[in-house]
Amino acid sequence: MRTMTDIQLDVIRELFTLGAGRAADVLNTYLDSHIQLKIPLVKILSSESVKGEFEHLEVEHYSSVEMGFSQSLQGTAELVFLTESASLLVEAITGSDDYRFHFDEIKIATFSEIGNIIINAVMGTVMNELNLPLTFSIPNFYDGTIGERIESISDSVILKAQIDFSVEKLNITGNILFLFNVVSFSVLLSAIDVYIKQP
Amino acid sequence: MNEETYIFRQDDHLFDYLSLGVFIIDRNYTVRVWNRRIEEWTGIPSDKIRGHTITDLFPKFSEDRIRKRLEGIFSGGPPVMFSPELHPDVFLAKTRGNRKRVQKTIVTALPNGNNEYLALFSLEDITEVSNRIVEYRSMRDQALKALEEKEFLIREVHHRVKNNLALVQSLISLKISQLGLYDEFDNLLHQIDAIVLLHEKLYRGDNITMIDFRVYTEELLETIFSTLTGQEICSSIRIPDVHFPIKTTLYLGLIMNEAATNFLKYGMPSDRAPEFRILVTLDEATGEYTLRIGNNGPSFPEDFSWEETETLGIQVLKAMTFQLNGTISLHKGPDPEYTITFLPETE
Numbered sequence: 191m192r193t194m195t196d197i198q199l200d201v202i203r204e205l206f207t208l209g210a211g212r213a214a215d216v217l218n219t220y221l222d223s224h225i226q227l228k229i230p231l232v233k234i235l236s237s238e239s240v241k242g243e244f245e246h247l248e249v250e251h252y253s254s255v256e257m258g259f260s261q262s263l264q265g266t267a268e269l270v271f272l273t274e275s276a277s278l279l280v281e282a283i284t285g286s287d288d289y290r291f292h293f294d295e296i297k298i299a300t301f302s303e304i305g306n307i308i309i310n311a312v313m314g315t316v317m318n319e320l321n322l323p324l325t326f327s328i329p330n331f332y333d334g335t336i337g338e339r340i341e342s343i344s345d346s347v348i349l350k351a352q353i354d355f356s357v358e359k360l361n362i363t364g365n366i367l368f369l370f371n372v373v374s375f376s377v378l379l380s381a382i383d384v385y386i387k388q389p
Numbered sequence: 390m391n392e393e394t395y396i397f398r399q400d401d402h403l404f405d406y407l408s409l410g411v412f413i414i415d416r417n418y419t420v421r422v423w424n425r426r427i428e429e430w431t432g433i434p435s436d437k438i439r440g441h442t443i444t445d446l447f448p449k450f451s452e453d454r455i456r457k458r459l460e461g462i463f464s465g466g467p468p469v470m471f472s473p474e475l476h477p478d479v480f481l482a483k484t485r486g487n488r489k490r491v492q493k494t495i496v497t498a499l500p501n502g503n504n505e506y507l508a509l510f511s512l513e514d515i516t517e518v519s520n521r522i523v524e525y526r527s528m529r530d531q532a533l534k535a536l537e538e539k540e541f542l543i544r545e546v547h548h549r550v551k552n553n554l555a556l557v558q559s560l561i562s563l564k565i566s567q568l569g570l571y572d573e574f575d576n577l578l579h580q581i582d583a584i585v586l587l588h589e590k591l592y593r594g595d596n597i598t599m600i601d602f603r604v605y606t607e608e609l610l611e612t613i614f615s616t617l618t619g620q621e622i623c624s625s626i627r628i629p630d631v632h633f634p635i636k637t638t639l640y641l642g643l644i645m646n647e648a649a650t651n652f653l654k655y656g657m658p659s660d661r662a663p664e665f666r667i668l669v670t671l672d673e674a675t676g677e678y679t680l681r682i683g684n685n686g687p688s689f690p691e692d693f694s695w696e697e698t699e700t701l702g703i704q705v706l707k708a709m710t711f712q713l714n715g716t717i718s719l720h721k722g723p724d725p726e727y728t729i730t731f732l733p734e735t736e
Contacts, residue, residue, distance in 0.1 A: 216454075216457060216458065219453065219454035219457070220454065220475050257467065257468075259467075280474075283475075284474050284475070294522045294525070295515060295518050295519070295522060296472075296473060296474055296515075296518075296519055296522050297474075299470075299472035299473060299474065299493050299515070300472045300474045300475055302470055302472065303470045303471065303472040303475055306467075306468070306469065306470040307458075309467070310461065310466070310467045310469065313467065314461060314466060314467065324467075325465075326466075326467035326468055327468070328468045328470075328495050328497065329468065329470050329495075
């Protein structure tokens, strides 16, 4: 099965929102201004349908932080932003105004940490609430077109969560993609069903 | 090696052979391993720190914002990353030149048996990369400042040229008025107007080398029509969103000025409302533009010879087209029209 019922989607969105709130708490300890994170939309996609979710997927450059996971589920979690938005986000969080320029190693390291905080918080919440122990690889940064990335995805079920950042008056939107193989996706669905049945 | 069966051995000296700075702490923040590279970076020998809490020497580890991130590590949670920009002062270490060392840190959970985990810190030194980025940013900022200054000066020059031309225009106007030669010289004043407008666009606009040709044409024709006739002229200007370099715009401006003033003087229809048309099209295959300047006035006389005529207006049209490296042709009528083809100058 490669879909989710509305109730299952509601549960996963609720858990992601909880995780995003925890990530915002961590990020707020680094900032003078207040940051808010929201997950307004979660949807299930296939390797094919994910192409329709991104504009100019062969042209626009995207930056992503990826962490692989294994044990009870097998897959990867990626925080994906247009490179320009990623640079803007880093500038908003570090308080400088350099976003027009090169996304250099220092900014990449900051973006990677932001991705690490968000993925850890969101996946940590899913792990704990659904009782799914996971082991993670260290965060990796990637830069390229989504077209290139999608080519390497085959036979995966993709859980796409839109993530909205509000820092001061700035709103920046990105996505978290969770890529599972079919077996792991079934395990996730079963775990959600168990969670739903809990009193 | 299976992670489930791996148990860290404190006497393992493998970490000393790594280029990364590595240290390990337990749940109580007691240092268990301190490798050679981190000894070099901090100047703290392993035997002086092992067995002590890391907060004794690095007080930032007492802060909540660090501790909260590390909490999950001691229960086998996902790796945690600390970037140099968000954590500049966690691991205070100096380079040989006494400059602050810049590090990127990854913390991973290291199984220690009995479902316990240690925090393994791997520090990558990115001081050199960071210094180069700082130098690059500084050079880039200087270059941008220099460019801004240059642009400011160029705008200033255009402003002065425009003012000087306006002064020349005033002097000529005075002389014309003294001699009463309005008809003979008003075209000269409009030719200067076309150049003044060009310089005005350059110092007022965002771009100091390219002109928005549609806006320029609209303003040029408005100036000509409003000063040379009290009659309402219906202008149809169809120009795509195109920006031309200064020289190209200058020659096209003088051509349009000539065609418009000739129309007002000699080509106005007596039996209908006057219309003046400008159309610019691009041949995408060749990159060549075509400018059509037409009106609904009477046709040119049958015996008018485009090649042989020596009238000043036609001479100007031909000379400006020559400067454009373009071609010009005339459709005598009905609805006379000049067709100029040209390749814009490269910027």
